[in-house]
Amino acid sequence: MNGSDLSALSLFARVAEQQSFSAAAQPLGISNSVASYTIRRLEDQLGTKLFNRTTRSVSLTEAGSEFLKRIQPLMEQLDLAFNEVGRASSGTMGTLRLNVLRASIALVIAPVLKEFLNVWPARECAGRMDSARCAIPLLLQSNRLAAQAEGLHRLRT
Incomplete structure (x- = not known):
C-alpha cells in the first residue's frame, strides 16, 4: 500500500x-x-x-x-x-533519563519527578543512582516523598 x-x-x-x-x-x-x-x-x-x-x-x-x-x-x-x-x-512522550546522587532523590528528585509524570503520563523514567540502577518508580509511590513535595515547590520555580 x-x-x-x-x-x-x-x-x-x-x-x-x-x-x-x-x-x-x-x-x-x-x-x-x-x-x-x-x-x-x-x-x-x-x-x-x-x-x-x-x-x-x-x-x-x-x-x-x-x-x-x-x-x-x-x-x-x-x-x-x-x-x-x-x-x-513534540516531546510529550519518551524516556526521561536521570543520573542522580542518592542523597538528592528523596529530597529533590522524587517530588519533582512525581509531578512531572502527572503532567506527562506518557513518559517513562529510567535512572542511575551512584552508578547503580535506581528504583525511581518505587520512590514515587512513597507517601513520605509526596508530603515533602509541597515544601520543595520553591525549587522548581
Whole structure:
C-alpha cells in the first residue's frame, strides 16, 4: 500500500460518513471530480462498486458497507499511530533519563519527578543512582516523598 492508497481509503471513509462527495472533498481541498475519480480508481482496484451514485445522493453498496466495516478499525488505528508519533516528536512522550546522587532523590528528585509524570503520563523514567540502577518508580509511590513535595515547590520555580 502506498500513500495514494491510504488517501483513497481515507476519502472513501469520508464520503461514506458524509454521504456526499462535495462534503468529503471540500475540507481536503480537492474538487468533487478529483474525489470521484479517486473513488472510481479504488473501485477499479477492488473490482467492485462501493457507492450507488445519483445526481442527488450517494449511498454505500453492500460491498461498500462491508468494506467500510473492515477498514474503519484500521483507519482508527492509523490515526492513533499518527497522533502518537506526533506526540513523540513534540516531546510529550519518551524516556526521561536521570543520573542522580542518592542523597538528592528523596529530597529533590522524587517530588519533582512525581509531578512531572502527572503532567506527562506518557513518559517513562529510567535512572542511575551512584552508578547503580535506581528504583525511581518505587520512590514515587512513597507517601513520605509526596508530603515533602509541597515544601520543595520553591525549587522548581
